[in-house]
Amino acid sequence: MSTTRSPQGSTVNALPFQVPSSRWSDERAQGLKAAELLLYRSNLLGSDLTVTNFGGGNTSAKLQEQDPLSGESATVLWVKGSGGDIGSMKLDGFSTLYLDKLLRLEKLYRGVEHEDEMVGFLPHCTFNLNPRAASIDTPLHAYLPFAHIDHVHPDAIIALAASSGGEAATREIWGGAIGWLPWKRPGFDLGLRLRDYVANNPGLRGVMLAGHGIICWGDSSKACYENTIDLIAGAAKYLNQRLVKHPAFGGVKVSAQPADDRARIAAQLMPRLRGLMSAKQFKVGHFSDDAEALEFVGSAKFEELARVGTSCPDHFLRTKIAPLTLDPARLDDAEYLAKAVSAYRDQYAAYYQRCAGPKDPPMRDANPVVVLVPGVGRITFAADKTTARLAGEFYGNAINVMRGAEAIGRYIGLDEQEAFNIEYWALEEAKLQRMPKPKPLVGKIALVTGAAGGIGAASARRLLADGACVMLTDRDLDALTRVGTALSQQYGQDLVRTSLCDVTQEDQVQAAFDACAREFGGLDILVSNAGLASSAPIEETTIALWRKNYDVLAEGYFLTARAAFPLMKQQRGGSIVFIGSKNALAATPNASAYASAKAASIHLARCLALEGAEHGIRVNAVNPDAVIRGSRIWDGEWRKERAGAYGIDPGDELEEFYRKRSMLKQNVLPEDIAEAVWYFASSISLKSTGNILNVDAGNAQAFTR
Template structure:
């Protein structure tokens, strides 16, 4: 087998002989390896798109005879991250025997249920609707992919003719048909009518390619995609321009980000009329070329062609009519311009549903747009979580590439609305949605935590993220932030260096949060320091720094948060991490205790003022958090030890024994208190939760 490094210009050749050879003759492992490297290139297929398979000979556990088993990506999986747990193993002969009982197009849903009777591997993932497309073809290794270049060919006018022009007699072509058992029969027939072909183009859909080995299948897929890409590149060069040229001039990069930060909370609020959404922003060159073009007005309403695209992006985007140079500072005025556009989009979506629905169609889903286009500025997407909205953006970029290629070839064509509806509201698709795990308590929410580079702040961010929130970590120590941010999975967190004594630094942190996630719902002011000195030793500098970080920082954070909250119209939570020392008078604590008391009373004042905006403002009072708390790393520990007549080494035991429960208090305990306020006590505001093991002199009432 020739596995010399191949050269491709339009796809990434990622086959590593050493890695492949280490897998030996394990065909399933090689199929998974091929799947992962195919899924690593978004030009080949996007997250969750496409499926791959292989066929092996196995021992039947009931008869001990050799049987052919097909291993294929299961329902809802992603080939880029596919593992053994994400595939289904089916008896190939049983799958093919289903042809004897297939009753035609009206029988498609029943056929999917019958796949379970073909299961060989009892640990199989649920087989997807594409299972027969692999099973009815005889090849050992098969790829079903959605490369931009191939969908451009598949979605072009005269697609069959174009297929012949690119590949001659080496590729088959079948017209658009909804995925299912009958499409598998059409692929089988296409191969029988065209023996010796290397693959099949599916009209408006994608590509099937194959090979006798995993490597041969991989190379075949890449070569077919490369040929389509080169053909499109040549056509674009001949045409001289794409999308009819540019109608709108892009703003400079920083100006685009500023506009995005100003408008995203408004868009998020409008997109969240039924359920709260998380946002994503893209202004890549590919995006800007399309959204600024003369052809945007014609192409955007046509919608996407590939089912994988519109299932994630909705059938078409909302295009804003705002001028890119428009002043967005008057939020109320901009909102009045945006609301009619959203109302019209929702009405159009409802009309699409009413016209296309059938007697057994699921109820209409959220009619709000997923993709929003602002010419000159960029493209926004909004969905239930960051991964889903980022992937929606990526899929629409795939759709842009498809339109670009199809327009260069002949002309772009999209699916008829009824065909699109039948995919979007397919009962099998509804069943897949119903199997999704229940959302976590804080999913769809964005939390910004100050002092999150370590200690209590990091523990709070961890707790909020573990319960579904996106978290924005802020601190003055960038290295600590980098290390903290690295502990989260992709699409969960971001960070911003933030000095809470500087209003511009706070504004930059909020801007980062808004650009990354669309807005902010929860603020936890955990940043701080502690200074324990007698009044005669307390300097003006000591006093000012405590007031600046703890009190003024809390005020400036709240002031800027209020502006975002009012744009979103979704309410929110503001939590101050104060201290028992704000309630209890003690020696050597005048500056720190005063600042903490100010924080506590500011919470009450904010709670009274922001209640009309559905913002709950509460306090968590820690005490004795020694293990894992950053403030105990400095002079504060020495000061508290001196005030209590003990050594620094004795502090943990001292603090644990002095509370009523005799418990050691950890950063995670403080984080649990924060979660209680933002995740459970949704009708609590202006309150204080003491997380101190029980200090009688700190009881609030």
Template sequence: MLKSLETQLLDSRWDDTAVRGMCESELLLYRSNILGSDKRVTNYGGGNTSAKVMETDPLTGNKIEVLWVKGSGGDIGSIKMDGFATLYMEKLQALKSLYRGVEFEDEMVAYLPHCTFKLNPRAASIDTPLHAYVPRTHVDHVHADAIIAIAASKNSKQLTQEIFGNRIGWLPWKKPGYELGLWLEKFCLENPGADGVVLESHGLFTWGDTARECYDQTIDVINVATKWLAERSDGVAPFGGPIRDSLSSEQRRGVAARLMPAIRGFVSGNQHMVGHFNDSETVLEFVNARDMEPLAALGTSCPDHFLRTKIRPLVVQFDPAKGNIDDVLTGLPDQVEAYRNDYAAYYERCKHNDSPALRDPNAVVYLIPGVGMITFAKDKATARISGEFYVNAINVMRGASAVSEYQGLPEQEAFDIEYWLLEEAKLQRMPKPKSLAGRVALVTGGAGGIGAATAERYLAEGACVVLADIDKDALKSTRENLSNRYGNDVVRSVFMNVTSEEAVAAAFADASVELGGVDILVSNAGIASSASIEETSLALWNKNMDILSTG
């Protein structure tokens, strides 16, 4: 247990040499980036950071206090200086006189642009009041797995007190917004000696008078929780213990290669989707466990989790001991339809008169016993990140169920986050997808000049590309070049001899595991096969595939 605990604890990434000469806003950026660089601290796009900085007012020339806080939709791990919203603290304080009560709190978001400092175009997020009203200079809000495991436990208030005493407070679940900002201010004023607060089913707030103090506080609080969870759960079988064995790595990929194109066909009705496969040790431990299905059915807790993964996953009825993949594929249409119906019923139960219309009712996360987890989204990066979020949820469920009883958010609360009008407005502001978004193109002869140029054109139009070639060195070079320019998520490569039916089938299987299937075949080096395209690919791509030939 001790060795395992040592690998879980966070090391400080603060480098005094690196920050020498930085101003307060630069220190905020540095702190944000090193916090966001570790997914054990917070997930992609999750959490936010802030600093109250003395600036020169461009109109009066006077020194005034300005809140620098992560802007809407940003990610603290990759944020740059232009990713922060900047707002006059004096005006943020003045907003209190306009607040009409919790039933009107959403209207406060419309006032935030009136508080903007220096006409900064970066939109302020709904979490801005949470940072503004904490009466400390530097504030961190993160979604560390160890903290959410406590926050999502049935007796989270008691556990927080047991672990931290008076050092860290606790607040009951409250949807992020203006009212929660006032709650945090009240807590701070009544508990001036506290270093932070755990928000039930949500995450952690910590603060300090300097950027370094705030960072150290965040890391230490997470480590205290991590150590306590490890000691309390030592000897406890995770998720009730295993009741299934994992297939071999090759067998897992084989099952995924058959499942992913089939699922992709079902979920791509409104727009083409891209898949991601994860068979990490963490995922396998969960999907093979006795309590996997009841825990999965409870749904996720932290709002950031279920906004990415939907409230709960679909558990595919695969039995690794029987290897019943044919039966699973036969029954998959009914499973998918049952999930859609359940999701639509959830929408009907919880919707309000002004709720946005029902969104895509298909699952995002698919759990397969003995095999792993598949996620689907409109692009590869989102599919991968959705999987990362569910891994966070798995870690939370492991910790909470080992020391207490895990609980998801109440259904209505989850719905009110998922179909929040402010969240809908954020979705509507997103840029429209490119013409080939969600499509997957396999380009044979992909390492050659024509193949590489063709692949680049598809990438420019938003497609994912699988480069296939027999020249391994050229294939590696071409992939690296395109990945550097378009991102690792959207470029894959497979070694393929087009004269071998077996090699062609293996290439399509690899493409299916990596991306979910193939829509477009660009044949620069003609595939020789006595079988039809469908037979050659072993039905690993959908019936509407476009087949293009360049020679």
């Protein structure tokens, strides 16, 4: 939720590989059934980032189950299903397949050129009608004779698997206990090769699979887990010893800029890049200036290694074949940035043309996923924030792999054709097609002022519910933190950020918009909602009270809109929604400062609609009336003042008064205003600008015509 980033100094040092240790608890494991032990092992492995990364790795166990048709005992392979994450999966994340049927599939296998057709046979092996699709790694687990198997690819292991010195290092670390198989794409051929290799080399603890990890085993879930942990620890210790003697990536060429400068550059650069990449699909950005990124982008071998690309398929599928690298001296040159992104797209299209066959899927988005800037860090873009963050983390893993691989030899990336075959694999395409349709606002970025109040929080909640990323701003830190925490828990930490902001303070407004650009990559939706209310007869309205209303309700809206315009221009459009008031259109007694300031904000919205139209920026207003529930404005003197103006009790009688006063005899709630905000923020209203939408349960005085 917080916008605070871990500050890094201008100098970074090589990071050692973390050495994992066993976290197995006999007490926790006691009493668990066989399948539950498999899940426990899987969750332990997947929740430890020294072992595997999100969505990576797979685990299995061959268990005895009762066949639902015959009632007889059958050996069933429980193996992590396609697309799951072993760190967070539940039992329903495993595919279950009859082992004997899987083994008989070998008779149907017609060779590597027919790998894809074998996947179509896997559903025929399903046990107990389990709907979880089996992954392409299923044959690796099925054809090995061991009861419990782990296949993981932590950085320390991949560093060995992706280095010219990896095979020799494997022998040096473990003697003959770990085998070595050259690169082979996952599938039936690799499963059969692995089976035969293990049969011809008895006594192995595991096998290193060049390019994509290690597969190892044990007689029980605990033994398998501890074997996996011990192997990773051995690789990490070995590499750490070598890194002491070898400067990472050839040493430093470009020093990291100070943290504040990196943050400023990212906030300026990300909206420009996002605007260049979002013509067909909106993207969300993620910025990382962690030590791994700064060390790599500032190194002597940075450009050379970046061109090689990633090696492990898990990394590659998240990050594309190679990143876009930018010259830090030319980041303010719009023409340079446009040409750099265009050149990347051209290179990607050429890669597709070189490698694609007649049956391959059409070319996907050619824009870069990873953007690297010496002295600044790593920026990643994707269709949603979580995917962008994960892409950054996976490239961080790739950097660690390069560091370790270079310490023992030469880093080896994936062959171009092999990389293409994985990226456009029919199985990956099928996985993409199985993904649910994204929510309407996925990829959109919103900023809401006064987000800790009733209308602001409801508006943020409505946008988040449809998949938008939201920057919450408010001047009340405690209330902002409470709302931010609640929304993060409900919608996920990736989608929610907070920034303390008093909309009357120009520097705080700009800082909030800069934070939004840095955290998400730009801005598509602004909800100007921060407000206050006051009531006093004209002769009792002081200059201070008058100015306070205009500072918040007129100048505050001006400052936020002014900060939004340049970001939205870079994104080639956006939607600004002003939260006005019935009082902006309908005169009311004893509230001249409030009502006239609201009227000023409504007219400002109309003026901005004229200015924004040529840039695709729509500006509309929502006019609530008497939104009492959940409103902090009504918690103060405003409630007493308005009740006094109408000569009624400020308690429950006031809400009932407003309900009866409305034409529809309805209470107006924050959620009602949020629906109107959503309407103007969404594509449904793409042809609406300069409009006013009253959400007041009906008030003839406020009719706009």
